[in-house]
Amino acid sequence: MSNATSVLVPVAVLQGEALSEALVDRLAGLDVTLLGYHEIPDQTATEQAHDQFNEQMQRKLDEYVDLFESHGGTVTPRTVFTHDAPETFKRIAIEQDIGAILVPNPAPAVDRILVPIRGPVNLDPILTMTAALDGDPEIVLFHAAASEAQRADGEELLSTAADQLAEAGVDPGRIDRQLTVSDTPLRAISDAAADTGLIVIGEKEPSVVDIIFGDAADRIAEAAASPVVVVRTDRSDDD
Amino acid sequence: MSDDQPATPEATQADAHADPAVDIGETTDETTVTEEGSELERTIGLSGGLTIGIGTMIGAGIFVFPGLAAGNAGPAAAVSFGIGAVVALLVALPTAELATAMPKSGGGYYFISRGMGSLFGAVVGLSLWLGLVFATAFYLVGFGEYALAVLVEIGLPRPPDLGPLSIVAVLGVVCGVGLTALSVGGTENTTKLQNGIVSLLLGILAVFLTVGIVDALGFLGSESAPETFAPFGVGPILSTAALVFTSYLGFAQIATVAGEMKEPSRNLPLAMVGSVVVVGVLYVVTIFVSTSAFGSQELGQLGETAIVEVARSYLGLPGAIAILLAGLFATVSSANASILSASRALYAVSRDALVPKGVSRVNLRYGTPHLALALVGGPTVLLVGTGQTELLAEVASFLHLIMYGLICVTLIVLRRQSPEWYAPTFRTPGYPVVPVVGGAASIAMIAFMQPTSQVVGLFVMVGAAGWYFLYARDVRLKGGEMNE
Numbered sequence: 001m002s003n004a005t006s007v008l009v010p011v012a013v014l015q016g017e018a019l020s021e022a023l024v025d026r027l028a029g030l031d032v033t034l035l036g037y038h039e040i041p042d043q044t045a046t047e048q049a050h051d052q053f054n055e056q057m058q059r060k061l062d063e064y065v066d067l068f069e070s071h072g073g074t075v076t077p078r079t080v081f082t083h084d085a086p087e088t089f090k091r092i093a094i095e096q097d098i099g100a101i102l103v104p105n106p107a108p109a110v111d112r113i114l115v116p117i118r119g120p121v122n123l124d125p126i127l128t129m130t131a132a133l134d135g136d137p138e139i140v141l142f143h144a145a146a147s148e149a150q151r152a153d154g155e156e157l158l159s160t161a162a163d164q165l166a167e168a169g170v171d172p173g174r175i176d177r178q179l180t181v182s183d184t185p186l187r188a189i190s191d192a193a194a195d196t197g198l199i200v201i202g203e204k205e206p207s208v209v210d211i212i213f214g215d216a217a218d219r220i221a222e223a224a225a226s227p228v229v230v231v232r233t234d235r236s237d238d239d
Numbered sequence: 240m241s242d243d244q245p246a247t248p249e250a251t252q253a254d255a256h257a258d259p260a261v262d263i264g265e266t267t268d269e270t271t272v273t274e275e276g277s278e279l280e281r282t283i284g285l286s287g288g289l290t291i292g293i294g295t296m297i298g299a300g301i302f303v304f305p306g307l308a309a310g311n312a313g314p315a316a317a318v319s320f321g322i323g324a325v326v327a328l329l330v331a332l333p334t335a336e337l338a339t340a341m342p343k344s345g346g347g348y349y350f351i352s353r354g355m356g357s358l359f360g361a362v363v364g365l366s367l368w369l370g371l372v373f374a375t376a377f378y379l380v381g382f383g384e385y386a387l388a389v390l391v392e393i394g395l396p397r398p399p400d401l402g403p404l405s406i407v408a409v410l411g412v413v414c415g416v417g418l419t420a421l422s423v424g425g426t427e428n429t430t431k432l433q434n435g436i437v438s439l440l441l442g443i444l445a446v447f448l449t450v451g452i453v454d455a456l457g458f459l460g461s462e463s464a465p466e467t468f469a470p471f472g473v474g475p476i477l478s479t480a481a482l483v484f485t486s487y488l489g490f491a492q493i494a495t496v497a498g499e500m501k502e503p504s505r506n507l508p509l510a511m512v513g514s515v516v517v518v519g520v521l522y523v524v525t526i527f528v529s530t531s532a533f534g535s536q537e538l539g540q541l542g543e544t545a546i547v548e549v550a551r552s553y554l555g556l557p558g559a560i561a562i563l564l565a566g567l568f569a570t571v572s573s574a575n576a577s578i579l580s581a582s583r584a585l586y587a588v589s590r591d592a593l594v595p596k597g598v599s600r601v602n603l604r605y606g607t608p609h610l611a612l613a614l615v616g617g618p619t620v621l622l623v624g625t626g627q628t629e630l631l632a633e634v635a636s637f638l639h640l641i642m643y644g645l646i647c648v649t650l651i652v653l654r655r656q657s658p659e660w661y662a663p664t665f666r667t668p669g670y671p672v673v674p675v676v677g678g679a680a681s682i683a684m685i686a687f688m689q690p691t692s693q694v695v696g697l698f699v700m701v702g703a704a705g706w707y708f709l710y711a712r713d714v715r716l717k718g719g720e721m722n723e
Contacts, residue, residue: 040606041425045344046279082280
């Protein structure tokens, strides 16, 4: 699967949304599609916004391309003017067979990456993506068990994941495991994310967009205030 | 190019790219890719297109015209609406063909400027803007009538007129200012709101018209008095057709957002033809039901809100209230859709430098073209102040009908010259009869209007031509020639 490590990075550059250098440094190891987008209200024709803002958009996007390249990464830049950003993300994710979508949040430093693991279903693509991140950040594998009785299952899941990461070439010294018992797993994840620079999480719903704009990611991304890489389901079995 | 040559999307792209004057990018089903390589997302689907068409049209034909039309032509007003629907269809087919060949913002203006050059383009572009301004003003006067009727219904005393301004005009002006401010402020959910309103309207109308038909056909007892079908003869039927043609302007508004339609080659023709058929049927049924409930003279005296009394006679107070509210929503949604189309029309002419580029500048904060919207809202509000329903409607129709006539001519010109870039994916059936008859019928409609409307319409067109010679005579737009 060539696209298991591909990520869509949407940036609303004209709205002043920015990618921190620390985040770019981590993402540089992935196959990045950098999407400069501008969402405009229905009153305005997309061509109209394009006429006026395209140059500005391209200029800012080029700066990010340079930034990625200076960190040793390669990016495919794309520019889209749209009335409906989620629809655009979805189209491009499908078109390019993208493995994950980044929800950008400010990230001053990315020394610690939280990887919440809910079960074995989505494990492979999440770990492949995590292992492909650049630099030597601490990786925290996190599981919230629903009850004390399920603690053992959780421990096993985390140790399987840790082994798999190590096999993929991640220094075991960087891998940390955390297990909490909680009947509100989303809350537990948000709490654990409090001082993390980046979150890598698998999508729960079939659609990436549901996750990005739906309840779960909203709460996690907002509470954490850090960027989130949402890994799409079932990449490895696709073809 | 022969008819049997298949026009694949790839061929369209390649051909469209061959002509810089016509091309603003390659068209795919989901995007337009510009020369700079940026993508413009197409976000309006078939239902969105139908909503624009139906939402623009339904406010006038059902909630403003039935009383006036029946008063002018008797029960034969149904024929007037039928004539309007046929003419609209004859123009919608050529418009759909041109739109699939050039799925870009600007609609009729874009086709005519590329097919016939910049003088025709300027006249049509500026007339389209002002035609939509007149249409918006007309819808807002209709809104004023409904707002007043609501006040009366809930038992408030009729407010006094403000000097020369009737209370209806005042209510319309307030609504016009509000809508303009709302569009400048950039409420991003206007489309969703519009979808909801149109569905609600169609629901209310379905109930009302079904009950009306059942009753009119005599199943519910109360026998309605038979009335002469065409008490005033053929002349009034035709002049009424010209008057109510404003109820069919919406299909061209679909063409103004052609650049944002998904799968344009499929959805543009379907949305244009579909919306005309849907509203045409609704209009004819509405007239039938109305004239079965009341004599046409009585309907004429009830004026713009006659349909409320018709609903009351079939469904009692709840029916009257439902139709009153529906009328408020319908006229607002028509006005709103027209303001947005007019701003698109201004953008299209300013992009081509026929008016200063600054006119359509988008402000980064709200993402909306505030100056263009103000240039629509401002004149609209002035016109609403006149309160002249019929004059506003006819001038709006006049300016659109000129464009329709020219669209038909453009189709014939492009088919005959068959430039390399012209590769529509939808081809008008019945060519050349359909565009010839459609064009001739459009111009003929104008002949049946009141002289005042004809004078005002001509004045606008001469003004637009004058502007072209003063400001933009060196602009070249015709496809096949070099731009600028």
